[in-house]
Structures are given as structure tokens and as C-alpha cells.
Amino acid sequence: MSTAVTTAAVETAGAGHRYGDFWALRECTLALPAGSVTAVVGPNGAGKTTLLNLLVGLLPSSEGSLKVAGEQPSTEPDFLARVGFVAQDCPLYKEFSVADLLRFGQAMNPNWDGELARDRLLAAEVPLDRRAGRLSGGQRAQVALALALAKRPQVLLLDEPLASLDPLARRDFLKTLLGSAAATGMTVVMSSHLVGDLARVCDHLVVIRDGRVRLAGELDQILSEHVLVSGAPDQTARLPGDVQVLSETHHERHTTLLVRTPRPLLNPALTTAPVDLEELVLAYLERPR
Amino acid sequence: MLDFRVDTSSGLAPYAQVVQQVKQALRLGWLQPGDKLPTVHEVAASVAINPNTVQKAYKELELAGLVVGRPGAGTFVARSLSQSTPASLALLSRRLERWIAAARAAGLDDDGIMDVVQATMRRAQAQDIA
Amino acid sequence: MIWTTWRQHRAEAAVGAVILAALVAAMLTVGTIARSRAHAGLEALHRDFHTIPPFTAALVAIPLLAGMFWAAPLVSREYEAGTHRLAWTQSVSPLRWITTKIALIFGVLAFAALVLGLLATWTLDPLVPAFGGRYNSSWYDIQGMVPVACMLFALSVGVAASALIRRTIPAMAVTLLVYAVARIPVHWFRPHFAPVSTRTVTVPVSTLLLKLEGNPEDFAGAGASGDWVLHVRVTDSSGHPLDTHNGNLSVVQQYCPALSPTRAADGGVHVDADACRATIKALTIRDTVTYQPASHFWFIQAVESAIFFGLAVLFVTAAVLAVTRRRPT
Numbered sequence: 001m002s003t004a005v006t007t008a009a010v011e012t013a014g015a016g017h018r019y020g021d022f023w024a025l026r027e028c029t030l031a032l033p034a035g036s037v038t039a040v041v042g043p044n045g046a047g048k049t050t051l052l053n054l055l056v057g058l059l060p061s062s063e064g065s066l067k068v069a070g071e072q073p074s075t076e077p078d079f080l081a082r083v084g085f086v087a088q089d090c091p092l093y094k095e096f097s098v099a100d101l102l103r104f105g106q107a108m109n110p111n112w113d114g115e116l117a118r119d120r121l122l123a124a125e126v127p128l129d130r131r132a133g134r135l136s137g138g139q140r141a142q143v144a145l146a147l148a149l150a151k152r153p154q155v156l157l158l159d160e161p162l163a164s165l166d167p168l169a170r171r172d173f174l175k176t177l178l179g180s181a182a183a184t185g186m187t188v189v190m191s192s193h194l195v196g197d198l199a200r201v202c203d204h205l206v207v208i209r210d211g212r213v214r215l216a217g218e219l220d221q222i223l224s225e226h227v228l229v230s231g232a233p234d235q236t237a238r239l240p241g242d243v244q245v246l247s248e249t250h251h252e253r254h255t256t257l258l259v260r261t262p263r264p265l266l267n268p269a270l271t272t273a274p275v276d277l278e279e280l281v282l283a284y285l286e287r288p289r
Numbered sequence: 290m291l292d293f294r295v296d297t298s299s300g301l302a303p304y305a306q307v308v309q310q311v312k313q314a315l316r317l318g319w320l321q322p323g324d325k326l327p328t329v330h331e332v333a334a335s336v337a338i339n340p341n342t343v344q345k346a347y348k349e350l351e352l353a354g355l356v357v358g359r360p361g362a363g364t365f366v367a368r369s370l371s372q373s374t375p376a377s378l379a380l381l382s383r384r385l386e387r388w389i390a391a392a393r394a395a396g397l398d399d400d401g402i403m404d405v406v407q408a409t410m411r412r413a414q415a416q417d418i419a
Numbered sequence: 420m421i422w423t424t425w426r427q428h429r430a431e432a433a434v435g436a437v438i439l440a441a442l443v444a445a446m447l448t449v450g451t452i453a454r455s456r457a458h459a460g461l462e463a464l465h466r467d468f469h470t471i472p473p474f475t476a477a478l479v480a481i482p483l484l485a486g487m488f489w490a491a492p493l494v495s496r497e498y499e500a501g502t503h504r505l506a507w508t509q510s511v512s513p514l515r516w517i518t519t520k521i522a523l524i525f526g527v528l529a530f531a532a533l534v535l536g537l538l539a540t541w542t543l544d545p546l547v548p549a550f551g552g553r554y555n556s557s558w559y560d561i562q563g564m565v566p567v568a569c570m571l572f573a574l575s576v577g578v579a580a581s582a583l584i585r586r587t588i589p590a591m592a593v594t595l596l597v598y599a600v601a602r603i604p605v606h607w608f609r610p611h612f613a614p615v616s617t618r619t620v621t622v623p624v625s626t627l628l629l630k631l632e633g634n635p636e637d638f639a640g641a642g643a644s645g646d647w648v649l650h651v652r653v654t655d656s657s658g659h660p661l662d663t664h665n666g667n668l669s670v671v672q673q674y675c676p677a678l679s680p681t682r683a684a685d686g687g688v689h690v691d692a693d694a695c696r697a698t699i700k701a702l703t704i705r706d707t708v709t710y711q712p713a714s715h716f717w718f719i720q721a722v723e724s725a726i727f728f729g730l731a732v733l734f735v736t737a738a739v740l741a742v743t744r745r746r747p748t
Contacts, residue, residue: 077511109510175335178333273300274300
């Protein structure tokens with residue numbers, strides 16, 4: 001795995017997309033390093049699918065710019081060959097057999113690693129002669145993933161791939177995905193409205209709500225910068241200037257705050273505790289703007 | 290081999306948890322000097338943990354001198370965790386007894402003492418990492 | 420992309436092949452039988468083949484059915500199943516995807532339409548004289564080049580509807596509507612695709628006495644010549660228009676009011692013609708016939724085909740633009 005990350009595999013600058021008068025995504029600025037695994041989290045309709053569609057070139061950008069694998073997203077074969085995409089609900093041609101789908105992948109992609117795809121499907125125990133319409137949800141996800149991985153993309157984008165999978169299928173999918181990421185150094189961007197698996201799976205996090213990015217960065221840094229602070233109200237009122245308060249709860253004799261602070265809080269009169277990732281994400285999703 | 294776990298509510302960054310788990314294995318003797326740690330790819334593919342997390346953890350362990358990475362071969366345990374000498378342990382125990390007495394005098398009960406210890410350790414860890 | 424197109428549409432191709440085989444067999448049969456009976460005379464041919472097996476109706480419908488069932492689902496099927504997100508994120512641009520599909524599917528179906536058109540021409544050849552010419556309206560649509568133009572037009576409307584509407588059933592309905600609206604009125608414009616001819620036939624009034632149930636227009640001289648009579652203006656010898664509404668009988672009565680018809684036992688009209696024959700011996704009427712000669716048939720077909728080829732190009736362009744202009748998915 002490369003640790004010397006110098007280039008961003010996914011870069012956006014003020015990107016957005018508008019449907020008529022409605023901005024599904026606005027002023028989105030991100031820089032995701034090569035080899036990272038990023039989770040894009042947010043409620044349904046937040047703009048996650050819009051972001052992914054912009055990155056893969058299925059949607060044109062109404063403002064700002066995007067760069068994926070060093071190129072602006074387009075429908076040109078050169079770009080398409082570098083980016084893999086697994087759309088929501090893992091669409092497949094239902095009347096094709098799994099073997100047909102592999103043949104489809106080979107026919108449609110010049111850099112096609114058929115052996116990789118077959119190995120993946122063998123490991124996932126997906127029968128090659130079964131029609132795609134008769135596969136279970138977990139098997140369909142594995143097939144869709146295999147098709148995307150066999151392209152050997154530099155960047156792999158996935159739109160809520162885990163949404164309709166049972167826990168076992170989810171775990172299998174993630175094993176395949178991360179194993180491939182480890183082996184190839186490919187960059188992964190995955191959207192989800194579930195937060196549970198994120199900490200183990202991702203090293204970067206993007207939180208989107210109402211079409212805007214509320215939080216973005218390296219997961220380790222995010223976790224270390226957010227703390228739950230409690231203390232007497234007069235103490236909690238006097239926090240350093242660079243501390244951002246996300247939520248406040250006032251009790252009779254003390255106040256609890258969820259804050260983001262770049263430096264550790266050393267005031268001994270304050271009790272600090274780390275924040276659960278799920279709680280942290282919820283705080284950004286609930287915070288009214 | 291090793292079974293890494295990442296607990297989302299532990300408050301420790303994921304890579305720090307992996308570091309902790311390796312150190313625990315060293316302490317308990319499950320890992321001996323010369324043993325090969327699972328590769329980043331193996332961990333990713335077997336327990337679905339982010340390969341960058343594992344990589345970062347191994348790097349940290351390497352900086353602490355506990356493991357050594359050999360290009361092309363893998364990451365190997367370099368030494369076991371230093372056992373403190375009996376003398377230094379005795380000294381630490383006496384200092385701790387005095388502190389506990391002071392804490393009890395200040396009105397802290399056992400739970401209160403544990404709270405203070407844990408909070409202080411966490412702060413110290415955060416300072417180490419930051 | 421060629422394999423992908425084949426694999427996605429192979430079931431339809433099989434159905435199409437069966438239908439094509441059935442129609443070809445039907446036409447070969449009819450054509451062979453018609454040729455073997457050619458010596459029997461036009462009356463016999465007209466009687467025997469009066470109810471030609473409904474392959475003519477099927478052939479007229481083929482382009483529309485192709486447009487509705489093969490072209491209208493082409494793009495909308497992908498949108499409905501969400502597979503456009505799979506198809507257009509492989510290493511093939513949407514432009515190449517749609518143009519390859521159109522080229523292959525349209526090419527195969529146009530070739531099939533050409534085969535059917537040429538075969539229909541061959542099949543109807545011996546029957547043409549017995550049925551008043553090639554211009555016979557349902558026959559016109561199935562001969563020569565017109566089936567190819569109709570096929571390409573219907574397919575192009577279908578694929579454009581598919582790409583713009585993105586739902587299969589509405590696209591099929593729109594295809595039906597547009598095709599009907601475009602093809603049905605063509606019948607009225609068709610006579611103008613080539614310069615018309617006129618000729619004048621002089622008809623002695625006494626001849627009208629021989630067919631009192633008929634009309635003066637009957638003598639315009641179409642029928643076996645295969646010409647398409649567009650309009651007949653009946654005038655008297657000095658050019659004044661005659662009222663021919665009530666047939667030959669009323670025309671003759673204008674010259675010879677004494678003519679009194681009686682109904683005979685066999686239901687026909689009988690008159691005592693001797694009185695009139697002397698009066699009208701030298702009188703004539705004129706049929707001025709405006710028509711498209713039989714020789715213009717292929718030219719008219721070519722014009723009509725060109726129009727519909729042109730429309731097909733427009734619709735295909737619309738379809739390609741709709742697919743390649745990235746719009747909200």
C-alpha cells in the first residue's frame with residue numbers, strides 16, 4: 001500500500017448539480033488521496049447519489065469542477081476505463097447468466113481481467129450458469145463488484161452497495177472490496193446511509209446533508225478532534241476560540257457539549273470523553289443550519 | 290493467527306486499536322520475535338478492515354521498534370514488549386499507593402479513582418498521537 | 420458492443436426470423452400459384468385471389484410492429500431496469516453504444532424489409548393486371564422500396580420515443596400514434612409526387628344506353644392499363660360540365676327526355692331505346708381524365724421513400740442526442 005500520498009485521486013472544487021431550480025448538490029469541495037477508502041454518509045436524498053453520478057460522468061456538473069483519476073469526468077472511453085462504478089441496487093441484466101455478464105464485461109472493456117472476475121466469483125460461490133435474475137441480493141452484489149473490479153479501475157465508486165444486504169453478505173462484500181483495495185492500491189468512494197461498518201472500513205469520511213458537505217476529512221483526525229466535554233456551566237462557557245461547538249445539552253448543574261477542537265482540551269475542570277462515530281455523524285446530520 | 294477487531298465506540302482511533310491488539314498479543318506471548326504478522330492484504334480480505342488502517346498501525350509499531358518490515362517478505366516481530374524490572378515495578382507500586390491514599394483522602398471512591406485514571410490515560414494518549 | 424447487442428436482442432431476433440420465414444413462405448406460395456394460373460385469364464385470377472391470404476395486411480403492419488416492439492423498448496428498457504448505469508459506465512461511450520445498436524438492429528430489419536418488398540413485388544406481378552394496377556392502396560405499401568422506408572421510419576420513431584420518454588409502454592403508444600399520423604395522410608399527398616397526366620376520352624352518348632346502371636366515368640379507361648385515376652371531369656361536347664350523379668340514365672335523359680325506363684322482371688332497367696337512338700346518334704360527351712400513369716409508380720415510390728428516409732434520419736438524430744446529452748439519471 002502506498003503511504004506517500006501526493007496526488008488526490010478524487011478532487012472537487014465547488015462542484016454542484018442542479019435539476020431545474022433545485023440544487024441537489026452545492027459547493028462541494030473535496031480532496032481524497034489515492035489509495036484511500038472514503039465513506040460518503042448522509043440521509044436519503046442528501047445528495048450522495050448526485051455526487052457519485054457527477055464523479056462517474058453520468059451527470060454533467062452545473063458548477064465548479066471535478067477531477068477523478070486525474071481527468072475530468074466524461075463519457076469518453078479513456079475516462080470510463082479508469083473508473084469503476086457499482087450503482088444503487090447493483091443493476092445487472094436479469095436475463096443474462098453470470099457467465100454472459102462476464103462476457104459482457106470482456107466485450108465492453110479493453111482492460112479486462114477475466115481471471116480476476118472468475119476468481120472472485122468462485123470465492124464468493126456464485127454459480128456461473130445461473131441467470132442474474134435468480135441470484136440472491138448478496139450474490140448480485142458480488143457479481144456487480146466483480147464486474148467493476150475486473151476493469152482494474154484506479155478509482156472505484158459505489159452507491160449504497162450494502163443497503164439491501166444481510167449482515168453476512170455485507171461482510172463478504174466488504175472483504176472482497178477491501179482485499180482488492182489492498183492488493184491494487186485503488187481508491188474507493190462508497191456512499192452509505194448506515195454508519196455501523198464505517199470505522200473499520202474507511203479511512204476518510206464525508207458527511208452530506210441537504211446537498212452540502214458538512215464534514216470531510218481523514219477519519220483518525222476527525223475522531224481525535226471531536227470530544228464530549230462536560231463540566232460546570234461557567235467552565236464550559238469558557239472554551240478556547242478555535243473550539244467549534246456542535247451540540248449543547250444543559251443540565252441542572254452541568255453542561256455537556258459535543259465539540260470539535262484541533263488541540264486537546266487541558267482544563268482539568270472539564271471532563272472529556274471520546275465520541276462514538278455514529279454519534280458524531282448524527283450530530284452533523286441533525287445540526288440545523 | 291491474529292484476529293483484529295475495530296470497535297467503533299471505544300474512543301480509540303481504529304489504527305490505535307490495531308496497535309493495541311498487537312501489543313497485547315506480544316505481552317501475552319501469542320506473538321514471538323520472528324513471527325510474521327498478517328499482511329495488510331490478508332487482514333483486509335479476511336476481516337474487512339481498511340488496509341490503510343492496518344498499514345498505519347504497522348508503521349507505528351515499526352517506529353516503536355516492535356516490528357520490522359522487510360520489503361517483499363512482510364512485517365515481522367522484532368522484539369517482545371519490554372518487561373519492567375522488578376525494581377522499577379516496586380517503585381511504581383509505592384508511588385501509586387501514595388497517590389491512591391491522597392485520592393481517598395480527597396473523597397474519591399474506587400470508581401472515582403478509576404474514572405480519573407482512565408480520563409488521564411486517554412488525554413495522555415491523545416497528546417501522544419496529536 | 421456487437422456481441423452485447425446480439426446477446427441482448429437474440430430472443431427478438433429469433434421471433435423476427437420465424438415471422439420472416441412465414442411471410443416469405445406465404446409469398447412464395449401465392450406467387451407460384453398465381454404464375455401457374457396466369458393463363459386462366461384476368462377474371463379467373465380476380466376471382467381466385469380475391470381474398471389473398473392476409474399476408475398483405477401483415478406486411479403493412481410489420482414496420483409498425485417492429486417500431487413498437489423492437490425499437491420502442493431499446494433505450495427505455497435500460498432506464499426502467501436501471502441497467503443504463505451499468506451499460507454506460509463500461510469503457511464504451513454512450514454514443515458508441517447507441518450508434519452500434521441502431522446500426523445493427525436497423526440494418527438487419529431494413530434488409531429484411533427489402534427482402535419482403537422485393538418478394539412482394541414479384542408475388543403481385545401476375546396479379547397486378549387483374550386488380551387494377553400496382554397503385555392499389557394496401558399493395559402500394561408492401562412493394563419495392565417503400566417497406567424499407569416505412570421500416571426505418573417506424574424504427575427511428577420508436578428509438579427516439581424510447582430515448583426521450585424513457586418508459587417503454589408510453590414509448591410504444593407514441594410510436595403507434597406518430598407512425599399512424601405520418602403514414603395515413605400520405606395517401607392524399609401521393610398523387611403529387613410526380614407530374615400528373617391528362618387525357619380526354621370521347622364517349623358517344625349512344626354507348627351510355629348500353630350500360631344504363633353505370634356512370635360516364637366508367638369509360639375513363641383505367642383498369643387493365645394500371646393507371647391510377649385521380650379525377651374524371653365529364654363534360655358535354657362543348658365543354659359544359661355534366662351532372663353525372665344519377666348515372667348514365669339521367670345523362671341520356673337530358674338529351675332525350677322521352678326516354679322512360681321501366682323495371683323489368685329481372686330487376687334491370689329497360690327502355691325503349693329506338694326513339695332515342697336517332698336523336699342522340701351524333702352526340703358525344705367527354706371524359707377528361709387526370710391520372711398517374713402506371714409508368715410513374717416506381718418514381719412515386721422513390722419520392723415517398725426519400726421523404727420517409729429523411730424523417731428517419733431526423734428521428735435517429737434526436738435519439739442519439741437524447742442518449743449522449745447527459746441528463747439527470
